Amino acid sequence: MTWKHAVFGPSHAGYVGAVLANGTEPEPVHLDPGSGANFQETREVWAYTGMGNRPAAAGARACCACGWRGPTLPLDGAELADGTETDPRPDTEPFYEDWLAHTEAIEQQTVPLPRALRELLEQLDNQLTNLAMDAPAAALKAVDAVDRLAQHIGWLAARNVNAETPEQLEALSTALGVAPSEAGARVTYYRLGL
């Protein structure tokens, strides 16, 4: 199971990753799909069972797609000794909390929105939510207008923003809280007016 942040998306997708006894991080495990050509791989701790050619996880930590890693906790010995050693699923809650704190730190580094705009967005959310319950046709008309507004403003902003050099893209990625590639893709998307 991976954790997705509503705003940052795949740039900061989190999961509980495995740590080996020597403190290193194992290679991804290839999952046997049974039949069919789609094979998947995972880095989640539950896959590192020590069975077959899979290494055994000695510890677990919160991991993020951006490369951030949380503090490592040893896997509970009792849990491993009670016959569930083929399924060492740790309680994910503390790891989720670590990852959440990481995303909050990312959020802190993003460019702040003016207070008046934040309040306006909140009001818009409330009004449109009510409209969706009371007058759904009107709500659909309204969100279409919001969509067009977003496309137009996005186009203007993407034209004006500095995103040509790697340094500019890096700065933009911090301001938005997403990976540089994602920041670049967003600028391209709005510049093309897709």
Ligand SMILES: [Zn+2]
């Ligand atoms: Zn991250």
